[in-house]
Amino acid sequence: MTPSNVAQPAADDPIRVAAFEGRIAAGETIEPKDWMPERYRKQLIRMMSQHAHSEVVGMLPEGNWITRAPSLRRKMSLLAKVQDEGGHGLYIYCGTETLGVDRHDLIDQLLSGTAKYSSIFNYPTLTWADMGAIGWLVDGAAIVNQTVLAKCSYGPYARAMLRICKEENFHKRQGYEIMATLSKGTPAQKAMAQDALNRWWWPSLMMFGPSDKDSPHSAELLRWKVKRKSNDELRQRFVDLTVPQAHAIALVLPDPDLKHNTDTNHWEIGPINWDEFFNVIKGNGPCNRERLEARRRAHAEGAWVRQAAEAYAAKQRGRAQSTAA
Ligand code: BYC
Numbered sequence: 001m002t003p004s005n006v007a008q009p010a011a012d013d014p015i016r017v018a019a020f021e022g023r024i025a026a027g028e029t030i031e032p033k034d035w036m037p038e039r040y041r042k043q044l045i046r047m048m049s050q051h052a053h054s055e056v057v058g059m060l061p062e063g064n065w066i067t068r069a070p071s072l073r074r075k076m077s078l079l080a081k082v083q084d085e086g087g088h089g090l091y092i093y094c095g096t097e098t099l100g101v102d103r104h105d106l107i108d109q110l111l112s113g114t115a116k117y118s119s120i121f122n123y124p125t126l127t128w129a130d131m132g133a134i135g136w137l138v139d140g141a142a143i144v145n146q147t148v149l150a151k152c153s154y155g156p157y158a159r160a161m162l163r164i165c166k167e168e169n170f171h172k173r174q175g176y177e178i179m180a181t182l183s184k185g186t187p188a189q190k191a192m193a194q195d196a197l198n199r200w201w202w203p204s205l206m207m208f209g210p211s212d213k214d215s216p217h218s219a220e221l222l223r224w225k226v227k228r229k230s231n232d233e234l235r236q237r238f239v240d241l242t243v244p245q246a247h248a249i250a251l252v253l254p255d256p257d258l259k260h261n262t263d264t265n266h267w268e269i270g271p272i273n274w275d276e277f278f279n280v281i282k283g284n285g286p287c288n289r290e291r292l293e294a295r296r297r298a299h300a301e302g303a304w305v306r307q308a309a310e311a312y313a314a315k316q317r318g319r320a321q322s323t324a325a
Contacts, residue, residue, distance in 0.1 A: 012037045024225050029155040032098035040224055041099050043217065044154055047226065048096040049106045054118035055089035057110075057291050061125040062134060070128060077174045078131060084167045091164065095156040111296050119277060120207045122285030129182055129189075129196035135175015137197075137204040137242065143168045144238045145208065153225040176245065183249045190250075197246065198254040205269070206277040208235040214274070236266060243267045 017037050023030070030036055059082050066082065069075035093103040109115035120138055125131070143165055150161035182193035209215055209231040221227040229237075243260075246253050257270030279285065 012039070021224075024153050024223075027225075028153075029158065030153050031155045039220070040226075043221060043224070044157065044226065045096055045099050045101055045106075047217075047221070048092055048099075048157055049101075049109070050116045050118075052089045052092035052096060052103075052106070053110045053115055054121065055085050055092060057117045057121045057295060058138075059085045059089075060291055060294050061121055061123070061287075062131060064125055065128065065131050068128065069131075074131075074178070081135070081171050081174065084171065088160075088164045088167070091160040092157075095160045098156045107299070111292070111299055113283065113292060116281060118207055119280040119285065120203050121291060122280050122287045123199070123203050124287055126199075127192050127196060129179070129192040130200070132175050132178030132182060132193060133196035133200040135171050135173075136179050136245070137175075137200050138207065139168045139171040139175060140242060141204050141207045141238050143172060144234050144241070148228045148234065151225075151228050157226075176249075179251065180249045183251055193249075194251055197251050201254050202272065202276075203280075205235055205239070205272055206280075208232075208238065210274065210277065211272075239267045239269055 016035055020030075020035065020037060020040070030040075062078060062085075063082050066075060066078055069078050093106065096106060097103055106115065110117065120141075125134070146161045146165050146168065150158050150165060152158045152161070179193050179197070182189040184190075209218075212218060212230045212232045215231050218227060218230055222230065243253060243258070255270045257268070259268050260266075261268050280288070283289075
């Protein structure tokens with residue numbers, strides 16, 4: 001179903017495209033009822049729906065540890081975090097619907113395996129320290145990416161990012177605090193934190209997407225100010241922010257080539273294993289099958305909730321109509 005307030009894009013005639021691009025160049029925000037090129041709309045649907053799916057699938061690796069949190073305080077934080085991620089998915093599905101798609105179709109694409117979600121969630125969470133590493137690194141990477149998306153040209157996406165980033169800051173802090181506590185703990189706890197960092201560091205760098213020369217969508221998205229920085233620029237920013245944080249808690253980044261370039265004032269990393277990245281996004285990561293299976297099961301088991309909600313909404317509509325009559 002297409003929301004009735006959504007302007008359906010007409011054929012992309014060059015005059016309208018030029019006017020649209022003029023608005024983008026002038027720094028204006030595009031809103032759902034505004035005319036937009038079909039390609040802009042499609043690109044946003046692709047990117048936003050992948051983002052929404054990532055939030056929802058991203059609940060799984062951490063949800064797996066809620067019952068095993070080491071204290072009530074940790075359990076409450078983790079529970080709140082996982083719930084927030086579900087909420088982020090819902091905001092972004094709502095934002096995507098302003099482009100004239102139905103979230104049920106988007107969810108069908110996720111469940112059928114035709115839509116992507118972030119590569120990072122196809123790795124297993126083996127120990128409690130992984131909750132620290134995810135909060136610190138994965139949410140940390142998400143903040144770097146999403147702070148910039150909060151200035152993107154499409155209004156509903158930009159506004160969703162503002163709220164989401166506030167919550168991600170809390171997520172990152174609770175993760176970093178877990179890592180800092182473990183690294184000051186017993187030798188076994190410190191080793192657990194180091195092991196989690198070793199496993200999550202490289203996949204976190206891959207979250208930013210392929211290097212700029214291998215990123216087919218970047219040029220167009222940068223021109224339309226959907227993306228405001230390239231994949232490599234954001235990855236570099238994340239590295240520069242995170243290396244000192246690792247040093248502050250006496251953990252070692254698993255990169256023998258990591259070095260500080262005093263001329264540029266950037267931390268330079270060794271080569272990323274892009275074969276691993278492309279393998280994961282093709283569906284062959286360690287947990288791709290498990291994650292999709294868990295989502296399919298949850299969707300099937302939630303059918304009765306959706307039916308009950310629809311029945312309730314229909315009843316409410318009936319009541320409203322009879323009151324109005
Ligand atoms: N994983 O031309 P490119 C969170 C795909 S969740 C999988 O650079 P683009 C959290 C890309 O889709 C936050 N696929 O693409 C939740 C494209 O494939 P298609 C997640 C990836 O769009 C729970 C192809 O590779 N954040 O914070 O210009 C717990 C070529 O790439 C990935 C977002 O979703 C990847 N990592 O740039 C904790 C941010 N990277 O579509 C935390 C929003 C690339 O042609 N998205 N691909 O089949 C973006 O910023 C951009 O879409 C990307 C990719 C930077 C990810």
